[in-house]
Amino acid sequence: MCFSKRGMPGLFSRVIVFVVFVLLPVGAVAQEIPDIERLLEENELSTAREDYEEITSMLLHLAAHPLPLNRATFEELKQLVFLSDSQIDNIIRFRERTGEFRHASELLLVTGIGRRELESILPFIEITPPAPGEWPVTRRRVTREILARARATRPLQAGYKRYDRDAFLEESEYQKHVENRFQGPAWGTLLKYKVDGGSFQAGITLENDAGEGYFSRHQGTGFDFLSAHAAARVSRVVERVIVGDYRLQLGQGLVAWNGFARGKSLAALGNEKAARGVIPYTSADENCFARGIAVVTRPLDGLTTTLFWSSKRMDARVVERDTLEPENAWGATIDESGYHRDLPEIRRKHALKEMAGGVSVNYNHALFRVGTHALYYNFSPQLKVGEREYQRYNDSGRRRFLAGIDYKSGFAGFYFFGETAVSDNRSLATVNGIRYSGFSSLALAVIYRRYDKRYTSYYSNGFGEYSNTSNEEGVYVGVEATPARDLKVNFYHDWFRYFSPRYRATAPGSGREMTCEIVYLRPCGEWSARLKLENKPEDVRVDQVTRTIPRARREYRLQYAWRGSLPLVESRTRFDYIRHVKGSLPESGFLVYHDLILTFEKPRLKTQFRLAYFDIESYNARVYVYENNVLHGYSFPAYYYRGYRSYINVNWKPFRSVTFYAKGGVVYYPDRTSIGSSLSRVDDNKLFDLALQVRVKL
Numbered sequence: 001m002c003f004s005k006r007g008m009p010g011l012f013s014r015v016i017v018f019v020v021f022v023l024l025p026v027g028a029v030a031q032e033i034p035d036i037e038r039l040l041e042e043n044e045l046s047t048a049r050e051d052y053e054e055i056t057s058m059l060l061h062l063a064a065h066p067l068p069l070n071r072a073t074f075e076e077l078k079q080l081v082f083l084s085d086s087q088i089d090n091i092i093r094f095r096e097r098t099g100e101f102r103h104a105s106e107l108l109l110v111t112g113i114g115r116r117e118l119e120s121i122l123p124f125i126e127i128t129p130p131a132p133g134e135w136p137v138t139r140r141r142v143t144r145e146i147l148a149r150a151r152a153t154r155p156l157q158a159g160y161k162r163y164d165r166d167a168f169l170e171e172s173e174y175q176k177h178v179e180n181r182f183q184g185p186a187w188g189t190l191l192k193y194k195v196d197g198g199s200f201q202a203g204i205t206l207e208n209d210a211g212e213g214y215f216s217r218h219q220g221t222g223f224d225f226l227s228a229h230a231a232a233r234v235s236r237v238v239e240r241v242i243v244g245d246y247r248l249q250l251g252q253g254l255v256a257w258n259g260f261a262r263g264k265s266l267a268a269l270g271n272e273k274a275a276r277g278v279i280p281y282t283s284a285d286e287n288c289f290a291r292g293i294a295v296v297t298r299p300l301d302g303l304t305t306t307l308f309w310s311s312k313r314m315d316a317r318v319v320e321r322d323t324l325e326p327e328n329a330w331g332a333t334i335d336e337s338g339y340h341r342d343l344p345e346i347r348r349k350h351a352l353k354e355m356a357g358g359v360s361v362n363y364n365h366a367l368f369r370v371g372t373h374a375l376y377y378n379f380s381p382q383l384k385v386g387e388r389e390y391q392r393y394n395d396s397g398r399r400r401f402l403a404g405i406d407y408k409s410g411f412a413g414f415y416f417f418g419e420t421a422v423s424d425n426r427s428l429a430t431v432n433g434i435r436y437s438g439f440s441s442l443a444l445a446v447i448y449r450r451y452d453k454r455y456t457s458y459y460s461n462g463f464g465e466y467s468n469t470s471n472e473e474g475v476y477v478g479v480e481a482t483p484a485r486d487l488k489v490n491f492y493h494d495w496f497r498y499f500s501p502r503y504r505a506t507a508p509g510s511g512r513e514m515t516c517e518i519v520y521l522r523p524c525g526e527w528s529a530r531l532k533l534e535n536k537p538e539d540v541r542v543d544q545v546t547r548t549i550p551r552a553r554r555e556y557r558l559q560y561a562w563r564g565s566l567p568l569v570e571s572r573t574r575f576d577y578i579r580h581v582k583g584s585l586p587e588s589g590f591l592v593y594h595d596l597i598l599t600f601e602k603p604r605l606k607t608q609f610r611l612a613y614f615d616i617e618s619y620n621a622r623v624y625v626y627e628n629n630v631l632h633g634y635s636f637p638a639y640y641y642r643g644y645r646s647y648i649n650v651n652w653k654p655f656r657s658v659t660f661y662a663k664g665g666v667v668y669y670p671d672r673t674s675i676g677s678s679l680s681r682v683d684d685n686k687l688f689d690l691a692l693q694v695r696v697k698l
Contacts, residue, residue, distance in 0.1 A: 053283040053632050054247070054259050055081055060631075061196070062124035064143070069125045070100040074364065078274045081260065082120040087113060088274070089410055090437075101127050111413065111437050114482065142197040144698040149630060151691040152187035152210060159211060159341060159679035160186050180679060182211035182341040183218075190284060191223075200232040207284040211341035218346045225338070227289070229280045239304070240296040245281035245289050248308060248459070249273070250360050250373040251406035252419035254429045254451075254469060257461035258288045264465075264494060264513065269445045269480050271463055272408075272417045272433055275371075277306050277360065286338040287314065290356060306360040313350035315340075319384055331384035342679065353380045356459070368409035373421075375402045375459065383458075390501040393471065395456035400424060402457050413438025419462075427454035429470075431463055441483065447476040453499045465496045465513070465536075472498050488519040504538050507548040511536030525562035531555070540583050554579040555623075568599035580621040589616025591623050591639055604653035612645040630661035630693040643669040647689075661693040 058079055067076055069091075077088045087110075094110045095101065104122055107113050159182040168174040188210040194203040206223040208214060215222045229244035247258040252273050259279075264271065278294040290310035297305050316332035332352045340346050355378050362371035379397030386394055404421030418432030433447035449464055453471040462469035463476075474496030481489040497510035517530040532555040537548045559574040572595040579588040593612030600606070608628045616622060619640050627635035628649045639645065647665030654660070668686045669675065675682045 053285070053634065056632055057282050059124060066124055066126040069104075069127050070095065072125075075276070078276055080121045080124060081274075082117060083274075087117065089415070103127065116488070142195065144196075145192070145194045146696045146698075147190070147192040147632070147693065149190040149633070149691065149693040150187055151189075151633075151689070153687060153689045154186075155682050155684045155687070156186055157182075157211075157676065157679060158681045158683070179343045182679070183216065183343075183346070184208065184211050184213035184341065186210055188212075189223075192282070194282065200230070201280060202228075202230040203280065203282055204228040205282065205284055209339055209341070211339070218340070218349070224340050225284065225286050227281060227284070229282075231280050237297055237299060238295065239298045240278070240294075242278055242280055242294045245291050246278050246294055246308075247281050247288070248278055248290055248294075249275040250277070250375075251275055251371055251404055251421075252417070252431050252463065253461040254419050254421035254431065255373045255375050255402050255404040255457060256358070256459040258290070258459070259283075263463060264476070264492065264515075269435055269437070269443050269478055271445065271447060271476065271478065272435075273463070275406075277304070277362075278308055287334075287336045302364045304362045304364070306362075308359075309357040311353075311355045314352045314354050315348045315350065316352035317348055318351050318381065332379070332381050333384050354378075355380075367411070368407065370405070370407045372405050373403065375457070376400065377458065379458075389506060390503050393453050393456065393500065395458055397458060400457070402460075404429075421455070421457075421460075423455050423457065425454055427452040429455040429460075429462065441481060443480045445476075445478040447478075449474055449476075465494065465511070466498075466502070471500055471502065472496060486521040488521070489516070490519075491516045505536075505548050506539055506546060507537070509537035509548060525560060528557075528559045528561075530557040530559075532557075538582060542583075549583055551582045552580070553621075568597075570597035570599075571595065572597075576623050576625075578616065578621045578623055580618075582620070587617040587621045589614065589621045589623070589640070591616070591625065593625070593645075606651045608649040610645070610647055612639070613643075614639040614645070615642045616640040627665075628663075630663050630691050631659075631695060633661075633663070633691055633693070641669055642671055643667055657697045659695045659697075661691070661695070663689075663691045665689050 058081070062079060067079070074088055074092060077083065077091065080088075083091075090111045090113070091107070101107070104118065104125065104127060107118050107121075108115065159180065162181065163174075163177060165171075165174050168177065189206075189208050191206040192203065195201060205225070205227040206221070207225045208223050212224040213219075227245045229242060229246060231240055231242040231246075233239060234241055248256045249258065250256045252275075257273070257275075258281075277296060281289040283289070290308065291312035292308065292310035294306065294308040299305065315335040315338070317335055318332045334352065335345075335348050337345075340349050356375065357377075358373065358375040360371060360373045362369065376399075377397065378399050382396045382398040383394070385391055385396055401424040402421055404419050406417075406419035408415075408417040410416065413436055415435040415437070416433070417435075418430065420428065420430040422428055429449075429451040431447065431449035433445060435443070435445040437443040447463060449462065450473045451462065451464065451470050456468065456470050460469035461467065464472050464474060466472055474494060476492065476494045478492040479490070481491075483489065491514075493512065493514045495510070495512045497508070498505075499508055501507060511534070513532075513534045515530065515532040517528060520527040532553075534553040534555075535550055538551040539546050540549050541547075556577040557574065559572065561570065561572045563570045574591075574593055576591045577588070578590070579586065581587075591612060591614040593610055596609045598607050610627070612625070614623065616639060619638075622638040622640040624636055624638050627637065627647065629635040630649070631651075637645075645665070645667045647663060649663045650661070652660045666686060666688050667675075670685065672685050673683070675684065675687050
């Protein structure tokens with residue numbers, strides 16, 4: 001079936017219009033209490049799809065099974081992603097020094113814990129002091145969860161269109177169309193099943209993106225992506241065994257790190273990583289995980305060892321490198337899109353074999369923690385390094401070995417952390433930080449990192465300006481201050497440089513990034529103002545000559561949030577202005593939106609509505625804005641050009657174990673005749689999206 005520019009299916013468009021414009025006055029907001037999405041947005045933890053799914057799953061679990069604050073260990077408290085390792089250490093020291101907490105407000109007496117941190121973690125902790133001489137025994141009830149989601153957009157993208165042979169002059173043009181058209185229906189699905197019994201857990205995830213086929217000859221599981229895991233506590237010594245898919249988080253991320261890793265943000269003092277070792281993988285991202293077996297043992301108090309092995313296939317474009325050398329005859333470039341909609345994308349599926357294994361040993365003492373990590377991995381065929389100057393030191397993935405040592409310690413308000421790693425080519429990477437929180441209204445942090453240009457690891461995710469933990473040196477300074485009871489100031493400045501050319505910069509250079517936010521709290525609402533400045537070198541081509549010049553970006557934000565009650569009513573208004581300057585070409589734009597959020601406890605109903613207007617000159621000046629979505633549904637679109645965006649997000653829990661979710665939205669570009677490009681192009685100036693989801697918890 002082929003749809004013209006104005007030929008949307010009538011039923012679908014009527015449903016969207018009904019949801020957005022009819023249900024709005026009587027609707028109600030999404031997600032469950034606690035409002036996890038709001039917590040993630042306020043703490044700037046919602047900028048990556050795989051991170052978002054991991055965090056929301058973990059926090060929903062903690063909301064149902066709160067941590068006992070008076071008995072939780074360091075490893076258990078690390079699940080509270082709003083806290084840094086030093087804050088967790090301070091909580092444990094305070095508990096050991098003064099005794100058990102009797103009320104959550106006592107956390108404000110802990111060094112480094114402010115009202116914002118307390119409000120963030122309050123839904124996920126409980127304080128149940130045991131009676132004298134007794135120790136409470138808790139039994140975890142086995143819980144099961146089923147989640148099903150369907151999502152679609154209209155009008156249809158160009159990849160879905162079907163044409164007869166008569167529409168093409170040449171047979172080759174027709175065959176190219178057949179190759180590139182999408183093989184599956186224009187809607188995506190997600191199915192998840194999880195079981196948790198405390199000492200064991202297991203789960204399976206099935207996912208198809210829109211355009212991918214079901215039960216086709218190109219995949220034998222019925223769905224394009226399948227992920228499964230099982231984890232169990234075997235004994236006191238064998239703490240955990242994970243079989244299937246899992247994530248790996250070691251040290252400060254210089255050797256290996258999958259999943260959530262907070263980088264530079266206005267949580268200026270939360271930039272050291274709190275590694276969780278190996279954890280089950282429950283997301284639908286098709287790249288950032290390991291597949292095999294991992295065993296965690298605790299042979300002695302304070303000593304933890306982790307052994308892991310992984311083998312899986314990845315998507316890649318396989319290319320011929322050098323036919324004169326058979327052993328290096330082929331190379332590959334990794335394709336991380338996860339799409340398998342047309343025949344070229346299907347051919348890239350699982351074309352690359354990945355193998356990895358290693359060991360991690362960690363020792364926790366009352367005064368310090370230290371860990372050593374080793375990783376070996378190999379890609380077959382090896383990765384194509386690339387011919388451009390900035391690709392000169394890229395990872396080949398061929399029989400790589402890396403090792404590192406990390407540490408954490410603190411005393412008298414000071415906290416130290418860091419990691420140093422070395423690769424098999426004798427190149428080094430190091431990151432080290434110091435934080436001081438001895439003042440009641442002021443805390444400081446300084447982080448220095450230096451990553452050699454020859455240091456590369458496909459699995460690394462260290463702190464820095466760039467994500468590849470290579471070819472970079474920098475100094476980060478962060479400050480959190482509370483000059484008055486209702487006034488908060490967060491500030492950071494990061495200076496960085498690189499030693500050899502990078503993408504979009506053919507000459508070595510340096511840059512800086514600075515962000516300052518002021519938050520003023522009032523009983524009736526919250527005002528916040530933010531300024532972000534970024535300067536870095538980029539290439540520009542003038543008179544057929546490529547030169548590297550400074551590129552500047554300025555972001556200004558003003559926001560007001562108001563919260564009422566009975567029922568809970570929340571209103572947010574935000575204004576963003578962006579100015580991007582490269583050479584003599586300034587580009588700018590602005591975005592303004594208003595959110596209205598209503599929550600009803602009886603019936604358990606919640607709705608979020610947004611109306612946004614943006615006028616931004618180009619993609620260079622784009623603005624990323626977080627959108628509320630169905631549970632685990634990631635939405636962080638980039639706004640540019642001129643247009644309107646509106647959506648409504650509805651959550652209804654008619655029964656204790658059943659929750660329904662729905663999100664319907666529309667984006668409208670009055671000055672354009674199409675949206676997107678290539679196979680994703682839509683021949684219209686409007687794009688509707690709809691997501692429906694049900695969650696059953698048994």
